[in-house]
Amino acid sequence: MSRVLLKDVRPYGEGEPVDVLVDGEVIAEIGTELEVDADEIVHAGGAVLLPGFVDLHTHLREPGREDAETVETGSMAAALGGYTAVFAMANTDPVADNAVVVEHVWRRGREIGLVDVHPVGAVTVGLKGEKLAELGTMARSAAGVRVFSDDGHCVHDPLIMRRALEYTSSFGGVVAQHAEEPRLTVGAQAHEGANAARLGLAGWPAPAEEAIVARDCLLAGHTGGALHICHVSTAGTAEILRWWKSRDAAGRVSAEVTPHHLLLTDDRLDTYDPVNKVNPPLRTEADVLALRRALADGTVDCVATDHAPHAAQDKDCEWSAARPGMLGLQTALGVVVHTMVRTGLLDWRGVARVMSERPAEIAGLADQGRPVAAGEPANLVLVDPDAEWTVRAAELASLGQNSPFDGMRLPGRVVATLLRGRLTAHEGKVRR
Numbered sequence: 001m002s003r004v005l006l007k008d009v010r011p012y013g014e015g016e017p018v019d020v021l022v023d024g025e026v027i028a029e030i031g032t033e034l035e036v037d038a039d040e041i042v043h044a045g046g047a048v049l050l051p052g053f054v055d056l057h058t059h060l061r062e063p064g065r066e067d068a069e070t071v072e073t074g075s076m077a078a079a080l081g082g083y084t085a086v087f088a089m090a091n092t093d094p095v096a097d098n099a100v101v102v103e104h105v106w107r108r109g110r111e112i113g114l115v116d117v118h119p120v121g122a123v124t125v126g127l128k129g130e131k132l133a134e135l136g137t138m139a140r141s142a143a144g145v146r147v148f149s150d151d152g153h154c155v156h157d158p159l160i161m162r163r164a165l166e167y168t169s170s171f172g173g174v175v176a177q178h179a180e181e182p183r184l185t186v187g188a189q190a191h192e193g194a195n196a197a198r199l200g201l202a203g204w205p206a207p208a209e210e211a212i213v214a215r216d217c218l219l220a221g222h223t224g225g226a227l228h229i230c231h232v233s234t235a236g237t238a239e240i241l242r243w244w245k246s247r248d249a250a251g252r253v254s255a256e257v258t259p260h261h262l263l264l265t266d267d268r269l270d271t272y273d274p275v276n277k278v279n280p281p282l283r284t285e286a287d288v289l290a291l292r293r294a295l296a297d298g299t300v301d302c303v304a305t306d307h308a309p310h311a312a313q314d315k316d317c318e319w320s321a322a323r324p325g326m327l328g329l330q331t332a333l334g335v336v337v338h339t340m341v342r343t344g345l346l347d348w349r350g351v352a353r354v355m356s357e358r359p360a361e362i363a364g365l366a367d368q369g370r371p372v373a374a375g376e377p378a379n380l381v382l383v384d385p386d387a388e389w390t391v392r393a394a395e396l397a398s399l400g401q402n403s404p405f406d407g408m409r410l411p412g413r414v415v416a417t418l419l420r421g422r423l424t425a426h427e428g429k430v431r432r
């Protein structure tokens with residue numbers, strides 16, 4: 001059992017700096033000027049100490065597209081980004097719609113040991129939207145799957161969605177919906193608005209998302225199932241969620257927003273650079289501002305990256321042929337600090353809530369998103385709130401380099417990440 005002493009840290013960025021002793025897998029003691037033997041001392045200089053981040057929405061691409069990302073490289077990016085748990089989406093090849101594939105991903109995560117990798121199970125066989133996958137078998141597998149999603153595709157058939165909500169509620173699972181009415185987005189390439197019209201790109205209209213969100217809130221209320229809305233991208237969706245959560249039946253609907261939808265708009269499309277192509281698409285300034293407000297007031301529960309690495313040949317091509325998706329794990333904190341903390345919308349307690357506590361609660365993780373307090377599991381991230389850094393896509397740990405934040409200066413740097421008391425990242429380097 002190793003002991004790590006964190007010197008001069010400020011839990012939640014509050015109060016005078018304290019020392020935190022991590023002994024084995026737990027926080028043993030918090031106090032001032034602790035004089036103890038430790039195997040490693042981290043001099044933090046007043047950095048902010050938070051519970052480790054939890055990402056409900058990550059694409060690790062293994063199995064099938066190990067040229068874009070692997071469980072190993074994705075785990076490295078996660079540790080460097082301050083994450084102690086990630087949920088790996090099911091749209092791999094083969095699809096994670098059975099116990100064999102989810103156990104493979106879960107086991108690879110354990111072997112690498114940098115972050116808890118929780119596989120997401122597909123809702124339907126092959127993500128085809130036609131027949132429920134074996135949700136119970138995946139739940140009972142070694143991977144203990146609790147989150148189910150056809151992400152990349154919408155569970156568009158309302159009867160299938162109803163059955164998925166009913167069935168997962170019997171074992172405490174949650175259905176994470178990629179809300180996109182497919183009949184309204186055939187051939188869509190960009191947010192349906194002035195920019196898409198000017199650039200000649202087929203539109204992805206906001207109601208394609210909003211109609212599914214409204215429908216699924218109603219189905220969740222009717223069935224008592226737990227519904228999580230992936231990557232909320234429009235002001236209208238935030239309004240629907242606000243309305244739904246104001247009703248009594250509210251508690252079982254949650255939602256996430258991505259860092260890119262908190263910062264970027266479709267004004268970036270002028271260059272036709274496919275690094276800006278993502279699904280749902282970048283939208284308008286009004287949507288961005290509405291999503292920030294919704295995250296601040298809890299209408300949207302949490303931040304999730306939708307980290308979506310792609311091989312170069314799938315991004316360095318013409319817009320219509322490029323795959324949608326952006327890197328997110330190593331830049332999420334910086335974008336959240338830039339858009340939410342520096343703007344006064346969230347304090348560091350708020351950051352802990354949206355990046356750690358709420359996602360852990362939504363997914364039912366007992367040992368993540370816990371308070372920074374003695375006796376609690378030492379899943380932690382240490383953040384220098386004042387440091388600014390320039391994103392260099394080529395230097396990120398992911399195999400793909402499709403970061404829309406390349407070259408941008410972001411505030412808030414991860415100093416260290418601890419998973420069950422062990423340093424997994426320190427000063428920008430992965431610790432194995």
Ligand SMILES: [Zn+2]
Pocket residue numbers: 151152153178230231279280
């Ligand atoms: Zn999606």
